[in-house]
Amino acid sequence: MSVAVETTVTRAPLPVPIHFSHAEQSFSLKKRRVPFSSSSTSNSSYSSPAQLSRSLPPLPPSKGCIPLSRMFPQHPSPWTPLSCSLSKSPRPNSVYDPSKQESYFSQCFTNLGLLGRGSFGEVYKVQSNEDGRQYAVKRSAHRFRGSSERNRSLREARNHEQLCPHPHILKFVAAWEECGRLFIQTELCSTSLLLHAENQPPGPDESSAWAYLCDLLSALQHLHSHGFVHLDLKPANVLITDSGRLKLGDFGLLFEVNQKSIEPVEGKGKGKEDAQEGDPRYMAPELLRGEYGPAADVFSLGVSILELACNIEVPNGGEGWQQLRQGCLPSEFTRGLSTELQTVLGMMLAPEPSERPTVSELLALPSVRKHRWKRRIYLMFTETMLTLTSLCQLVVYFGCRLLSSLHLSFPRHQTKPVPCTPPRDSWDKDLTLPLSAMHADSGSPEEDAVFLLGPTDPELSPTFSHRVKSRLSVESTSTPLPASPQPNHRSPVHTPTHSKLGDWSSYNLAQTPSSIHSNGSYHTLTPSASPIHAGRHTDNMSSTQSQRNSSTKSSQRRGCNWVRTEEDLPRSSFEPKNLLSLFEETTIEGQP
Numbered sequence: 001m002s003v004a005v006e007t008t009v010t011r012a013p014l015p016v017p018i019h020f021s022h023a024e025q026s027f028s029l030k031k032r033r034v035p036f037s038s039s040s041t042s043n044s045s046y047s048s049p050a051q052l053s054r055s056l057p058p059l060p061p062s063k064g065c066i067p068l069s070r071m072f073p074q075h076p077s078p079w080t081p082l083s084c085s086l087s088k089s090p091r092p093n094s095v096y097d098p099s100k101q102e103s104y105f106s107q108c109f110t111n112l113g114l115l116g117r118g119s120f121g122e123v124y125k126v127q128s129n130e131d132g133r134q135y136a137v138k139r140s141a142h143r144f145r146g147s148s149e150r151n152r153s154l155r156e157a158r159n160h161e162q163l164c165p166h167p168h169i170l171k172f173v174a175a176w177e178e179c180g181r182l183f184i185q186t187e188l189c190s191t192s193l194l195l196h197a198e199n200q201p202p203g204p205d206e207s208s209a210w211a212y213l214c215d216l217l218s219a220l221q222h223l224h225s226h227g228f229v230h231l232d233l234k235p236a237n238v239l240i241t242d243s244g245r246l247k248l249g250d251f252g253l254l255f256e257v258n259q260k261s262i263e264p265v266e267g268k269g270k271g272k273e274d275a276q277e278g279d280p281r282y283m284a285p286e287l288l289r290g291e292y293g294p295a296a297d298v299f300s301l302g303v304s305i306l307e308l309a310c311n312i313e314v315p316n317g318g319e320g321w322q323q324l325r326q327g328c329l330p331s332e333f334t335r336g337l338s339t340e341l342q343t344v345l346g347m348m349l350a351p352e353p354s355e356r357p358t359v360s361e362l363l364a365l366p367s368v369r370k371h372r373w374k375r376r377i378y379l380m381f382t383e384t385m386l387t388l389t390s391l392c393q394l395v396v397y398f399g400c401r402l403l404s405s406l407h408l409s410f411p412r413h414q415t416k417p418v419p420c421t422p423p424r425d426s427w428d429k430d431l432t433l434p435l436s437a438m439h440a441d442s443g444s445p446e447e448d449a450v451f452l453l454g455p456t457d458p459e460l461s462p463t464f465s466h467r468v469k470s471r472l473s474v475e476s477t478s479t480p481l482p483a484s485p486q487p488n489h490r491s492p493v494h495t496p497t498h499s500k501l502g503d504w505s506s507y508n509l510a511q512t513p514s515s516i517h518s519n520g521s522y523h524t525l526t527p528s529a530s531p532i533h534a535g536r537h538t539d540n541m542s543s544t545q546s547q548r549n550s551s552t553k554s555s556q557r558r559g560c561n562w563v564r565t566e567e568d569l570p571r572s573s574f575e576p577k578n579l580l581s582l583f584e585e586t587t588i589e590g591q592p
């Protein structure tokens with residue numbers, strides 16, 4: 001009798017979050033991303049569907065009022081360091097001179113291009129003028145409109161900084177505020193896990209799923225052991241490095257778990273009502289009851305791994321969403337997975353948080369231990385190989401330089417005029433802007449000139465020249481931009497298993513490149529009995545086209561006077577791709 005009652009209770013539909021009323025209630029194919037158009041490079045004009053649904057409403061149009069910046073003299077906006085790394089005084093190697101008109105960003109970094117956009121802001125690939133290394137800098141999309149918005153924005157930076165470094169946590173470098181915007185500098189990664197997964201061939205990929213699970217369990221163990229809960233774990237918030245190592249990022253919703261009660265890190269203005277802040281697709285059911293705890297991260301990780309292993313869309317509402325939160329996995333997709341993975345997923349997706357294993361318990365499972373061991377060896381090997389390759393390239397580079405200088409020391413070769421390098425000032429003029437320009441009203445072209453590239457060029461960073469995907473994720477809260485390049489390495493992570501297809505075979509056939517129309521659109525797939533849909537497509541045609549156009553676009557980019565391309569930059573670090581040209585230069589210089 002009691003069992004029957006329990007079953008009824010468990011099966012009762014969960015209260016749907018308020019904002020789910022606009023969510024996708026029925027199941028549909030993964031939306032094709034809207035190609036990143038050149039006109040979208042402007043801050044004000046661009047908004048992806050995801051941004052539309054999650055970003056704040058636009059500022060009301062001005063009705064004849066003179067902008068504040070024109071009414072008052074434009075004093076440089078104070079640069080406020082927010083992280084300890086910047087507050088240290090005096091900072092070694094600092095190139096920032098507050099007396100100069102240029103902003104802190106302009107003085108300290110060379111902008112190499114846009115990496116992606118999210119609901120919070122834009123992420124740029126930059127080169128530090130202090131140490132010559134490359135980083136990612138996230139800039140809030142617009143100026144803070146009030147202190148509550150500012151506090152919310154600063155929370156992510158503060159949360160991130162207080163985390164102890166870990167190999168699977170995105171490394172925080174610095175944060176500052178300038179011109180009413182927040183800047184967060186982090187280590188540079190290759191791309192997000194979401195975009196990486198979308199670039200993989202369709203079909204289940206269990207070996208990669210185990211690798212992702214091992215990395216993210218390590219990250220969660222680190223967070224949970226330090227008393228933190230992430231509360232927004234999803235593939236879009238995970239980054240992947242060149243070696244394939246996953247790094248957990250985006251700590252905007254980080255909570256500190258106290259012994260008695262669970263308090264948010266900032267402690268102010270967050271409570272039960274904020275439980276809906278995370279992405280509904282990955283949200284644990286107990287968050288709707290205001291129960292914040294480590295088990296919520298385990299659930300979100302379970303949904304993420306289910307999505308990645310089966311290569312499906314997880315629902316953001318409706319029947320499929322309810323079923324997943326009642327412990328029902330979509331068997332038509334999961335039956336292609338091994339029993340081991342199915343068991344682990346079943347445990348992680350238990351409806352009651354108390355029934356879910358902790359991260360430590362999951363790490364202790366024999367199946368997880370086996371894959372974790374393999375994963376460690378793989379990462380160690382790949383990262384060692386990458387380091388060795390870089391070292392070899394460095395040796396070859398200096399060898400070439402030596403040979404080249406020996407050649408030049410012959411008197412007969414000195415007759416050839418050495419090409420002049422333009423003075424550094426002329427480069428800087430292109431990119432750096434007076435702070436007053438940056439301080440202008442939001443949306444002014446001057447303000448964003450440091451951050452935006454040519455209106456004719458949709459490929460925004462050197463990384464983008466390889467990015468072949470131009471799809472906007474309708475559901476994702478971030479990165480509706482072209483996907484990143486396929487990493488050169490092909491690892492177990494990147495080599496999907498196609499042997500266990502189950503009912504997937506029909507989907508796979510439908511999603512081969514031949515099913516893509518010449519205009520880039522996709523055939524509609526046969527609706528599944530499952531509410532959860534097969535997901536990721538690869539737009540090979542647009543990819544080829546994009547690559548073909550990249551060289552032309554690169555030369556076009558050089559014509560823009562307000563951005564520097566990587567080719568134009570002073571090269572403080574060695575770039576392996578230029579070895580061939582170095583050899584060619586040496587040969588040409590050696591000719592009489």
Ligand SMILES: Nc1ncnc2c1ncn2[C@@H]1O[C@H](COP(=O)(O)OP(=O)(O)OP(=O)(O)O)[C@@H](O)[C@H]1O
Nearest residue numbers: 116117118119120121123136188189192477478479
């Ligand atoms: N450190 C990084 N290295 C490389 N690419 C990055 C890095 N950080 C972010 N990106 C890229 O920028 C995109 C947007 O970043 P991010 O998701 O952090 O923005 P966001 O505004 O916080 O998004 P949201 O709040 O919607 O999740 C990512 O999807 C990723 O492609």
